[in-house]
Amino acid sequence: MxxxxxxxxxxxxxxxxxxxxxxxxxxxxxxxxxxxxxxxxxxxxxxxxxxxxxxLGHCNPKTSEAVRAQLDKLEHMSMAGFISEPTLELAEILGELLPKRLTKIFFSDNGSTAVEVALKIALQCHALRGSGRREIVALGGGYHGDTLGAVSAGSIPAFHGLFHERFKGQRFTDEPYCFRCPARMPSPQDCGAECMDSLSKILGEIGERVAACVFEPMVQGAAGMRVYPAKVLRKIFDICRRHGVLTIADEVATGLGRTGEMFACDHAGVTPDIMCIAKGMTGGFLPIAATAVSGEIYEEFKGSRLSPEKTFYHGHTFTGNPLASAAAVAHIKQLVDAGxxxxxxxxxxxxxxxxxxxxxxxxxxxxxxxxxxxxxxxxxxxxxxxxxxxxxxxxxxxxxxxxxxxxxxxxxxxxxxxxxxxxxxxxxxxxxxxxxxxxxxxxx
Ligand SMILES: Cc1ncc(COP(=O)(O)O)c(C=O)c1O
Missing domain, CATH: 3.90.1150.10 (Aspartate Aminotransferase, domain 1)
Known part of the structure; x- marks a missing residue:
């Protein structure tokens, strides 16, 4: 070659x-x-x-074995009216791990798509409520993936700057960047989560138009693994609740153990309306992602077969792929079994x-x-x-x-x-x- x-x-x-x-x-x-x-x-x-x-390291033997076993059974099929056995099992395992409030799971195939799904569900939910909320607010310094919806909510200049022309109305909070604290607090001990006063201000101005706030809980990964205090996360939740804004926790990087808790939101004792997970699902074997949604949100999507606006018209070819599901089941079981x-x-x-x-x-x-x-x-x-x-x-x-x-x-x-x-x-x-x-x- x-x-x-x-x-x-x-x-x-x-x-x-x-x-x-x-x-x-x-x-x-x-x-x-x-x-x-x-x-x-x-x-x-x-x-x-x-x-x-x-x-769990490269080529984890148990996950390898599970993928190999699934290879000889079924490699792929659509999720339109069908579901593979490993995908069913995965939904069951995730149901036990996820916060109890998040009763619906939508599968996709990478972190960006998990976020796209979350943003679209939040927007459609509000459209179904007839609330007129069409905007998304995001945390400054955030990264949510490289598809255009996710890019609209990202604010790292090198990655997103060029594309923001398209999303002129997009609002971002101050960055929860403790090393260069926007509120100039001398130390984390002095922190009163002042950086999120900016969220309060934004929602004070346009709160009635905002459908959801999207954020990476506890640590902004791509911005530079910027860890921020749990009190900042709690403040985000408090402010959003006060303004009727849905919370989307992008746990694509943090979910399933990376931060020392199963989910980063656990550090602050908070449960979002929507949670995205991806990277941690198979330990690196195959791409798969999930967007977990509260029952209250799903309620809005219930209705007659003849009301197409109530259907979530979204799906990826590899949604719920059996091989990826088998890898995720084997991987997550190992996490759980090993405590x-x-x-x-x-x-x-x-x-x-x-x-x-x-x-x-x-x-x-x-x-x-x-x-x-x-x-x-x-x-x-x-x-x-x-x-x-x-x-x-x-x-x-x-x-x-x-x-x-x-x-x-x-x-x-x-x-x-x-x-x-x-x-x-x-x-x-x-x-x-x-x-x-x-x-x-x-x-x-
Ligand atoms: C917090 C967060 N959200 C979304 C994504 C996008 O995931 P993917 O690269 O699988 O599309 C990433 C990737 O680094 C991420 O860190």
Missing amino acids: NLQSVYDRLWMPFTAHQDHADYPPVVMSRGAGIYLYGADGKRYIDAIGSWWVSA LPRSAEPVAKHFFESIMKFDGHPNISGIRHLGFIGAFELVKDKLTKKKFPAEERMPFRITQKALEKGLIIRPLGDTIYFTPPFNATVEEIDMMFGLTRDVIGVVL
């Missing part, structure tokens, strides 16, 4: 052309646990869980203590963690929190050097983050941070 001409043919996600040209993708041939192995045999620690999905994420608290604690040790470095600040999410920011000046000039490409240089040393990390802006599997060992965590320290020692 002429590798160069194949590389030239590829258009890689989230990758600038010149980087693709200068740094061709590493060809991987297999994975096991926290490791990926290159075609040349080189071993890499996958410190980012392959975009935060690998909750995860709680049973992994000792390793999560070690993970937290280890990342905190970077605090002594003069160019590392804003360390945050929650469950199996850890991150820090690179700063040129720790006192003023001044960033490195963009042209120095410090985060990129660090991740490239890490790759040389057999460590897969990826930057989110100036943030370096770690999302290892929940069943990583203390030794693996030590190895991951040991390599990180080496890399930082060379580059910074």
Whole structure:
């Protein structure tokens, strides 16, 4: 195979052309646990869980076995009037795990589609109520996927800026970004969730026109694993309730254990009207997603067969795919049987203590963690929190050097983050941070 001409043919996600040209993708041939192995045999620690999905490590044997067994039975069928056995089982298992209020589950096939489904259900629900609520409000700094509806509710300039021309009326709150607190609170102890006064203000102005508020609970992932306090989340719920605005918790990244609770909303003891889950469902085997909805919302969709406006006309070809469902059943059963994420608290604690040790470095600040999410920011000046000039490409240089040393990390802006599997060992965590320290020692 002429590798160069194949590389030239590829258009890689989230990758600038010149980087693709200068740094061709590493060809991987297999994975096991926290490791990926290159075609040349080189071993890499996958410190980012392959975009935060690998909750039980690569090629988890029980999930592999379940997918293999399903392969010989049924690979795919539509969900229009049919349902596969594993999809039924998945609905049952999720029904037991999800907050009791969320009684309806709509399956789709990735995080973005789970969010699209949520936004459309919220809008249609209000249309059915005849309420005139047509707007969506979103949290500043949020990311909800790359389809256009999800993009309309995202506010990371590099990802979304170009497209916002189309959504001029879209309103965003202040960013719940504790490291650079918009309310300039000196420390988290002083925080009264002032950043969400902006939500109060927006809903005070246009609340009667707002159908739903969409947010990533407890941690804004793509913005840089920005963990925010539970009181901020509770305030979002309080304000939305006061204004009759539906709450959409985008738990695509956080759902099913990543934050140390089964759902990030559990940290604040809140239940949304709609919840989206995806990444954590199969531990990385196959794409599937779910949008869970309250019974009160579903009530609006009940009615005569002859009232088409009451039907939710939405569905994806791979909705409820049997192979993905079988993977999800096997994966979630393992989480439940092992008492995860709680049973992994000792390793999560070690993970937290280890990342905190970077605090002594003069160019590392804003360390945050929650469950199996850890991150820090690179700063040129720790006192003023001044960033490195963009042209120095410090985060990129660090991740490239890490790759040389057999460590897969990826930057989110100036943030370096770690999302290892929940069943990583203390030794693996030590190895991951040991390599990180080496890399930082060379580059910074
Ligand atoms: C919070 C959140 N929502 C939605 C998405 C989109 O998911 P997907 O990439 O599967 O479309 C992501 C992906 O990173 C995410 O982090």
